[in-house]
Structures are given as C-alpha cells and as structure tokens.
Amino acid sequence: MFASSSEAAEPAVDKQSGLVIAEGSNLVLAHCSACHSTSLITQNAMSKKRWLETIRWMQDTQKLWPLGDAEPVILDYLAKWYGPKESARRPPLAPHLMPKR
Numbered sequence: 001m002f003a004s005s006s007e008a009a010e011p012a013v014d015k016q017s018g019l020v021i022a023e024g025s026n027l028v029l030a031h032c033s034a035c036h037s038t039s040l041i042t043q044n045a046m047s048k049k050r051w052l053e054t055i056r057w058m059q060d061t062q063k064l065w066p067l068g069d070a071e072p073v074i075l076d077y078l079a080k081w082y083g084p085k086e087s088a089r090r091p092p093l094a095p096h097l098m099p100k101r
C-alpha cells in the first residue's frame, strides 16, 4: 500500500537454510531442520492442507514431535512462502497446453 517502489522486493533468504526470513522462519528452523535438509521444504510447494498432512505423516511415521503452539505459525509460514503459487513464478500454461483429464 505504502511501498515507495512499484515492484515488490524479493524476500530475504537465510543463506544457510535457504528459507525465506519472515514471521515463523525461526520456528521452522527450530522444528524442521533436525532430521533433514531444509531444501526438502524449499523445494516444495503445497497448500496449507497438504503441509498439514505432511506434518501429520511425519508425526505418525517419522517421530516428529507435537508442534503445539508453533504449529499454526509454521503452517502459515509454509503456506505463504512455499504454497502452490506457480503463477507467481511462471506464466500459466495456455489452455490448449493443459493436460487433458
């Protein structure tokens, strides 16, 4: 709204983890980098529902601990920065190029 520039700035990225530095990124670092690389996160693009399913799957099968109060913040962060926003990164496919169902 009050941005002085017409273009949105690229979000700052933490060099070590590759995570976008924003609200919740410290929680994601704390809870999500113990077992595997954060590149598993940064390479993904999921809806909030799919992120929640992934977390539940890790809790059910991979001994991920309960995230408690951090969970909603982590989910918001993941859905915001690693959500299915393909159109923001590349133009959508023309309708005639879309796979037929």
Ligand code: HEC
Pocket: 028, 031, 032, 033, 034, 035, 036, 040, 041, 044, 054, 055, 058, 062, 063, 064, 065, 074, 078
């Ligand atoms: C207790 C260990 C542990 C923690 C902590 C953990 N994960 Fe995982 N996660 C795993 C394991 C094990 C896999 C499977 C790894 C593989 O396939 O190489 C995995 C896989 C993933 C995948 C890939 C899933 C897929 O279907 O390809 C994503 C995304 C992911 N984790 C995100 C997260 C996020 C976000 C957090 C923090 C909320 C987190 N992980 C915390 C153990 C953990």
